[in-house]
Amino acid sequence: MRKPCCDKQHTNKGAWSQQEDQKLIDYIQKHGEGCWRSLPQAAGLLRCGKSCRLRWRNYLRPDLKRDGFGEDEEDLIIRLHALLGNRWSLIAGRLPGRTDNEVKNYWNSHIRKKLESSHRNIGFTRLRAEISSAARSKSQANDPETLLAVNNQVFDSNGGKPEPSNKSSSDINLDLTLSIPSKNKQESSEEN
DNA sequence: AAAAGGGACAACCGCTGTGTT
DNA sequence: AAACACAGCGGTTGTCCCTTT
Known part of the structure; x- marks a missing residue:
């Protein structure tokens, strides 16, 4: 049985707050993407690494279009x-x-x-x-x-x-x- | 005006693929 | 070759918001 990717008892779940978003953006702007497992701790986030990755890739990335599909x-x-x-x-x-x-x-x-x-x-x-x-x-x-x-x-x-x-x-x-x-x-x- | 129903979207979960030791 | 760690993927769920009754 594989170990969980993070200690779920000590992570937030659900919608991201503005502060959390900002921490993630700041961290990735400084250090770039990658090493998602260690990112939350390094960035001061109480989130699972997978959650950070999803949030960044699906919502926070600067190259994302936010308008409707044509x-x-x-x-x-x-x-x-x-x-x-x-x-x-x-x-x-x-x-x-x-x-x-x-x-x-x-x-x-x-x-x-x-x-x-x-x-x-x-x-x-x-x-x-x-x-x-x-x-x-x-x-x-x-x-x-x-x-x-x-x-x-x-x-x-x-x-x-x-x-x-x-x-x-x-x-x-x-x-x-x-x-x-x-x-x-x-x-x-x-x-x- | 309030409740119910449904749609849209963000986020989570579990599994798989790949690289490393 | 096997075991492990990690990133990524697709399915599913939860929640918010809008529309309808």
């Missing part, structure tokens, strides 16, 4: 989910400024219901079936890179992805070539 982002999420399933970190890696948790929440609360109830569902189901079928015909059907390439072919033959909205943001990476997510995120944060 139509183009939603379309991309739908396309990627059809390909990759619930691999939220991979999907989020294609959406600069978005986190896996954010994408997951958005999917569960908005897109899934929308797809289940709308006419779009018909197209979505058909699309997914086509992608799966095309991918199965390849020997590396479970290889994400192959799936993405197949997806692009299916979309091209379908006349491309849905019309992008006017407020299409230029920083969304519509090039569905897989790269290592962590590297990708690092590059995008360096751009900002």
Whole structure:
């Protein structure tokens, strides 16, 4: 049995206070990310290291977008989910400024219901079936890179992805070539 | 105006993958 | 090769807030 990541009797739980946020921000600005296990003590926080990591990555990181999802982002999420399933970190890696948790929440609360109830569902189901079928015909059907390439072919033959909205943001990476997510995120944060 | 219901989102939990010893 | 430590991931839960009755 693995030891717990921290002594839960001496850690806070629940919503973060402004003071806690500030301590975490200050510490990471000084020392950078990493070594989450020892961070809480070093930063003077009564929190589990995992909790600190989540708070930073999902909420406090300076490169996060805090506005709502655009139509183009939603379309991309739908396309990627059809390909990759619930691999939220991979999907989020294609959406600069978005986190896996954010994408997951958005999917569960908005897109899934929308797809289940709308006419779009018909197209979505058909699309997914086509992608799966095309991918199965390849020997590396479970290889994400192959799936993405197949997806692009299916979309091209379908006349491309849905019309992008006017407020299409230029920083969304519509090039569905897989790269290592962590590297990708690092590059995008360096751009900002 | 108050209560109930539902949606949205932040946070937690347990498991897995990976690197190190 | 095995055991361990750690970071990361996805599923789930809890809480807040808005809408409806």
